[in-house]
Amino acid sequence: MNPESLAQLSNMAIYSSMLTLAMAMVAFAASFANGQRRSALVVAQESTMSAGGTAVLTKQKSKPTEEPGRRAANIGLSLTWLAFILLLAGVVLRGIWAGRAPWGNMYEFSITAALGILGVYLFMNLRVDLRWLGLFIVIPVLLTLGMAVTVLYTEAAQLVPALKSYWLVIHVLAAIICSGAFTLAAATAGLSLIRDRAERKLPPGTSPTGPLSSRIPDAERLRTITNRVLAFAFPLWTFAVVAGAIWAENAWGRYWGWDPKETWAFITWVVYAAYLHARSTAGWRKNKASWIALAGWVVFLINYFGVNFLASSLHSYAGVSS
Amino acid sequence: MSTLPPISNSGLLRWAWRQLTSMKTALILLFLLALASIPGSLLPQRGIDPIKVRAYITENPTWGPILDRLGFFDGYSSPWFSAVYLLLFVSLIGCVLPRVGVHYRAMRSAPPPAPRMLQRMAGTRSLEVTGSTDEVLLTAQASLRAARWRVVTGPQEDPSWVAAEKGYLRETGNLIFHLSLLVVLVSIAVGGLFGWKGNVIVREGSGFSNTLTQYDAWGGGRFVNAENLAPFSFTLDKFTADFERGTVQRGAPRAFEAEVSFRPDPSAAVQHALIEVNEPLVIDGAKVFLVGHGYAPRIKVTDKTGAVVFDDAVPFLPQDGNFTSTGVVKIPDSTPALGIQGLFLPTAALDAVRGPHSIFPSPDDPALFMSAWKGDLGLDSGTPQSVYRLVTDKMEQIGLEQLKPGESWTLPDGSGTVRFEGYERWASFQIAADPGKEFALFAAAAAILGLMMSLFIRRRRVWVKVLERDGVTVVQLAGIMRTSTFEDDDIGVLAEDLDLVEHALAAAGLVRAEAPPEEES
Numbered sequence: 031m032n033p034e035s036l037a038q039l040s041n042m043a044i045y046s047s048m049l050t051l052a053m054a055m056v057a058f059a060a061s062f063a064n065g066q067r068r069s070a071l072v073v074a075q076e077s078t079m080s081a082g083g084t085a086v087l088t089k090q091k092s093k094p095t096e097e098p099g100r101r102a103a104n105i106g107l108s109l110t111w112l113a114f115i116l117l118l119a120g121v122v123l124r125g126i127w128a129g130r131a132p133w134g135n136m137y138e139f140s141i142t143a144a145l146g147i148l149g150v151y152l153f154m155n156l157r158v159d160l161r162w163l164g165l166f167i168v169i170p171v172l173l174t175l176g177m178a179v180t181v182l183y184t185e186a187a188q189l190v191p192a193l194k195s196y197w198l199v200i201h202v203l204a205a206i207i208c209s210g211a212f213t214l215a216a217a218t219a220g221l222s223l224i225r226d227r228a229e230r231k232l233p234p235g236t237s238p239t240g241p242l243s244s245r246i247p248d249a250e251r252l253r254t255i256t257n258r259v260l261a262f263a264f265p266l267w268t269f270a271v272v273a274g275a276i277w278a279e280n281a282w283g284r285y286w287g288w289d290p291k292e293t294w295a296f297i298t299w300v301v302y303a304a305y306l307h308a309r310s311t312a313g314w315r316k317n318k319a320s321w322i323a324l325a326g327w328v329v330f331l332i333n334y335f336g337v338n339f340l341a342s343s344l345h346s347y348a349g350v351s352s
Numbered sequence: 353m354s355t356l357p358p359i360s361n362s363g364l365l366r367w368a369w370r371q372l373t374s375m376k377t378a379l380i381l382l383f384l385l386a387l388a389s390i391p392g393s394l395l396p397q398r399g400i401d402p403i404k405v406r407a408y409i410t411e412n413p414t415w416g417p418i419l420d421r422l423g424f425f426d427g428y429s430s431p432w433f434s435a436v437y438l439l440l441f442v443s444l445i446g447c448v449l450p451r452v453g454v455h456y457r458a459m460r461s462a463p464p465p466a467p468r469m470l471q472r473m474a475g476t477r478s479l480e481v482t483g484s485t486d487e488v489l490l491t492a493q494a495s496l497r498a499a500r501w502r503v504v505t506g507p508q509e510d511p512s513w514v515a516a517e518k519g520y521l522r523e524t525g526n527l528i529f530h531l532s533l534l535v536v537l538v539s540i541a542v543g544g545l546f547g548w549k550g551n552v553i554v555r556e557g558s559g560f561s562n563t564l565t566q567y568d569a570w571g572g573g574r575f576v577n578a579e580n581l582a583p584f585s586f587t588l589d590k591f592t593a594d595f596e597r598g599t600v601q602r603g604a605p606r607a608f609e610a611e612v613s614f615r616p617d618p619s620a621a622v623q624h625a626l627i628e629v630n631e632p633l634v635i636d637g638a639k640v641f642l643v644g645h646g647y648a649p650r651i652k653v654t655d656k657t658g659a660v661v662f663d664d665a666v667p668f669l670p671q672d673g674n675f676t677s678t679g680v681v682k683i684p685d686s687t688p689a690l691g692i693q694g695l696f697l698p699t700a701a702l703d704a705v706r707g708p709h710s711i712f713p714s715p716d717d718p719a720l721f722m723s724a725w726k727g728d729l730g731l732d733s734g735t736p737q738s739v740y741r742l743v744t745d746k747m748e749q750i751g752l753e754q755l756k757p758g759e760s761w762t763l764p765d766g767s768g769t770v771r772f773e774g775y776e777r778w779a780s781f782q783i784a785a786d787p788g789k790e791f792a793l794f795a796a797a798a799a800i801l802g803l804m805m806s807l808f809i810r811r812r813r814v815w816v817k818v819l820e821r822d823g824v825t826v827v828q829l830a831g832i833m834r835t836s837t838f839e840d841d842d843i844g845v846l847a848e849d850l851d852l853v854e855h856a857l858a859a860a861g862l863v864r865a866e867a868p869p870e871e872e873s
Contacts, residue, residue: 185600191608191629261807265800272796281630283549283641283782285789286540287400288428293393297386304382306807311375329386337393 036127037185043120044141048175050113051168057106058165062245103161110164114148117175121145133202134189136338140178142202143209143334144171150210154259162246166217197277204270209330211263215256216327219320222252226317253316256323257309264302271295294333301326372439373446381440388436392427395419399426441537448530455523462504463517466815466830475846476830478867481857485818488827488862489514492816495856501814514816518849519834525805528798535795543788548572548581553667554588555648555778561585562638562783582636582785586614589624591777593645595713603674603713610642610779627781637785644780646670647677649696649720650773653686656766661686665776668696669740674710680742686768688726691742695721696775700754708754720772724750724763810842814849826867829853 121142125132132138151167154160189198221242228243238244246252274295279285286292305322308314371377396404405425409416423430470476481488489505493514496503501516550570554560562581564570572578594607610627616636625633633640646668653662661683668679681692699712700719708721727747730737737743753761755772762769811834818827831846857863 187596187598187601187604188606190605194607195630197630265803265807268796268800268803272793272800275796276793277630279789280632281641283632283639283643283784284786285792288392288397289400290393293389297389300382300386300389304379304386307375307379307382311379314376314379 036123040120040123040127041179043116043123044175044179047113047116047120048172048179050109050116051172051175054106054109054113055165055168055172057102057109058161058168061100061102061106061161062165062241100161103164106164106168107155107161110148110168111152114145114152117141117145117148128187130189131199131202133198134187134193135182135184137178137182137184139202139206139334140174140182142206144174144178146206146208146210147171147174147213148210150207150214150259154214158255160255163214163217163221166221167214170213170217192281195277195281197273197280201270201273201277204266204273208263208267208270209334211259211266212327212330215259215263215323218252218256218259219323219327221246222249222256222320223317223324225249225252226320249316253320256320260302260305260323260326264306267299267302271299290337291333294329294337298326298329298333301329369446372443375447378440378443378447381436381443384436385440388427388433391424392433395424395427397425397427399428437537441534444530444533448527451523452527455520455527458523459520463502463515463813465506466513466515466817470815470817470828470830473830473832475843475850476828477850477854478826478828479854479857480864480867481818481825481827481862482864483825483860483862485512485825487860488818488825488857489816491856491860491862492827492853495853496814499852512818515813516815517811517813517834519809519811521805522809522811523806525802525807525809528802529806530802532795532799532802536792536799539788539792539795541788542791543573543786545573545575547784547786547788548576548578549782549784549786551643551780551782553646553778553780555665555667556588556591556776559585559587560781567783582638583617584614584635584638585618586612586633586635586640588612588779591645591779593713593777605713608642608645608779610781612640637787638783639785641782641784642779643782644670646675646778646780647696647698647715647718648776648778649679649694650775651681651692651694651720652771652773653681653683653690653692653768654771655686655768661690661768666694667778668694672710673713674699675713676708676710679740682729682731682739682742684729684731688767689729690768691725691727691729691744691747692770693723693725693742697721715775718775719754719756721752721754722761722770723752724761724770726750726765726767810845812842812846812849814846814853816853821867824867827857 121132121138124138124141128134128138133142147167148171151160151163225238225243225246226249228238228240229249232238237248247255274292275285278287278289278292301322305319305326308319308322396408398405405420408425409420412419419425423432427433467473471478483491489511493503493505496514496516499518501518502520503514503516505511505515506513548571550567552560552567560566562584564578564581570578588610590609590611592607592609593605596602596604596606608629611624612627612633613622613624614633614635615622627633627640627642629642632642647670648665648667650665651662652660655661662681662685666679666681668677670677675696675698677696677698679694679696681690681694683690683692695708697708697710697719698715699710699717700708701711702708708719725742725744725747730743730746750767751764753770755761755770757772757774760769760771812831813834814829814831816827816829818825820826829850831849833842833846854863
């Protein structure tokens with residue numbers, strides 16, 4: 031197969047993935063709009079669990095009866111899987127076309143980051159039912175991809191010498207998985223704040239009725255998910271930073287030089303470290319911790335976009351200006 | 353902070369120490385650390401680019417000097433940044449060290465006896481059993497021990513229970529993580545005190561030996577003996593650079609290779625090596641990195657008598673991605689003294705807006721643009737001068753010219769001839785030794801390991817209690833999480849722990865039936 035058709039195939043796969051995601055977004059939105067509330071059973075089960083009191087330890091055998099909107103959510107999830115596979119194909123084809131790991135410029139980073147967000151979400155969804163989160167994952171992924179194909183698109187080219195290292199695969203892969211986890215955690219942290227606000231207005235024991243807050247798990251459960259995701263992402267981010275340092279030592283002769291990219295990676299690390307500390311500090315483990323998780327994501331975005339576009343950095347090989 | 357400081361001095365100290373080592377303070381210091389890291393990424397930094405710092409201060413005559421005085425151009429070694437991270441580490445030590453002792457004692461102490469009301473605990477379950485109390489407890493004990501639980505049994509007078517605890521490694525990991533961060537900090541300090549690095553430009557065919565005088569720039573820690581560096585030397589035999597010629601990212605670098613021959617010490621045999629961007633050469637604890645390259649036009653100058661007053665290749669510094677390069681030639685030995693400002697263009701282009709510039713980094717169509725000066729070079733004034741800059745205060749411009757390789761220019765005032773013989777390539781190397789980096793790497797690896805232990809291991813306790821109820825022997829199983837926050841999937845972990853015991857009892861044929869939950873009396 032000639033390179034041109036590979037390139038076209040890659041682009042086609044990515045456009046198809048975006049189309050599929052757009053349909054998934056509609057489906058998830060429909061499942062929200064369909065007036066379905068989370069079944070009383072599920073809500074009760076979750077609230078007793080998070081209260082840490084008496085709870086049934088055997089697996090819940092009785093499935094909640096078919097709720098309206100559940101079908102739409104299932105369609106959304108299936109479409110998300112399809113979009114993930116298409117996007118994976120697009121990224122792999124891009125790599126084959128370029129003849130290297132597809133991480134040489136911002137376009138390639140962005141399509142892989144979108145893949146990372148979808149991947150972390152779908153992986154998590156295999157373990158915990160996260161269909162209610164779909165809308166809040168599909169939207170940032172679509173935005174990322176939209177920006178990638180419009181603003182950031184670059185033809186594949188060879189790597190600059192500084193990037194020619196197996197550390198590219200290790201360092202960037204870890205960072206990309208983290209981008210997925212950070213985004214997911216930001217979504218659940220943000221939702222926990224919305225839900226918490228709704229819960230505080232109500233007498234204890236009753237469930238909120240708002241259009242959004244009635245359709246997401248209770249705030250404590252959302253905080254737990256945020257914590258779990260970040261507990262997974264934080265060691266991985268530490269690893270990504272250390273791997274970057276090893277690579278920097280090999281390429282530039284120092285393992286830490288306060289290059290803007292390094293600095294913001296460090297700031298990201300510090301903010302998420304603060305999150306984990308907040309989670310075990312009295313008075314901080316609820317909404318303040320959620321705000322910190324959101325701040326961490328903002329810092330991560332500054333590192334991802336801001337540093338490449340604004341600062342003069344050793345990491346400015348984004349291929350954006352050319 | 354909830355409590356007011358006490359009045360007495362020692363009390364005040366103790367109060368201050370408690371505040372400093374509290375989690376809230378650690379949190380605030382973490383935020384301050386994040387905040388204090390930001391200016392260094394927005395403002396130019398001396399450690400990275402001193403020229404930009406100077407330019408910034410010149411462009412901002414009001415704020416530049418103020419920011420400079422406040423240390424914003426050395427952000428990461430400024431007093432405020434150091435204060436934040438030192439306080440953070442003091443807080444860390446104050447928080448973690450006492451916990452080492454506490455954890456050590458906890459690891460050696462027995463899990464506490466079973467509480468009286470096991471049925472009140474999350475996930476409790478009761479089973480009717482057939483065997484004797486001893487049999488049941490021994491089976492339970494064996495199963496827990498096999499799964500590496502720490503197990504204690506009831507005392508002689510009340511041998512009806514077994515208590516077990518697991519997950520001590522959570523706290524161990526937590527302590528390892530924090531102590532490893534301290535080791536990282538110490539390693540950085542060791543690197544700063546015992547490490548050194550220098551930069552040198554070496555032309556193709558030229559050599560370098562590792563002594564202070566050979567470096568263009570050199571910096572070392574307080575405890576480095578600069579007179580006694582490792583006695584290696586190398587020669588740059590050949591330098592090759594490839595650039596993208598396609599339309600996409602045209603001119604972007606694709607490969608740099610420096611072929612060198614080196615000797616670890618003057619008496620050793622010559623070895624050959626290839627230095628590339630991600631492939632430094634390691635000699636005697638020092639690493640030689642290829643960090644840049646450029647062109648050195650070969651210039652020959654004869655004076656009006658025909659005597660050769662200058663004949664050498666002069667490294668020019670690249671100014672842009674296409675290697676438009678600038679440099680100067682100073683010839684104090686001719687009469688009058690001559691100076692040449694030059695612009696070397698590997699692929700020359702000339703347009704009205706940008707003037708002479710290069711359009712591709714490879715030497716496809718090289719040209720040298722020159723401006724010749726005569727007069728006082730200012731070399732005897734005692735002020736140190738850059739070799740890349742001509743001080744023209746006391747000089748007079750003779751003329752301008754552009755040459756292709758092999759062409760000559762007779763200076764218009766008759767003071768001599770300048771010939772552009774051709775060009776050589778040069779490569780710039782950073783040579784660095786950092787004796788702290790292995791420790792830092794080791795500590796970072798330990799930190800990640802400790803972090804994973806502290807985040808993924810869950811500390812929990814399990815009790816097995818045998819009691820008689822209405823003439824039937826019943827065993828009660830219960831457990832608790834010993835982590836600071838109880839989260840909903842923790843209950844699954846506890847259920848698995850209790851399953852472990854239950855299955856062992858069932859496998860030993862001891863279970864008769866699930867017992868009804870006990871009514872609270």
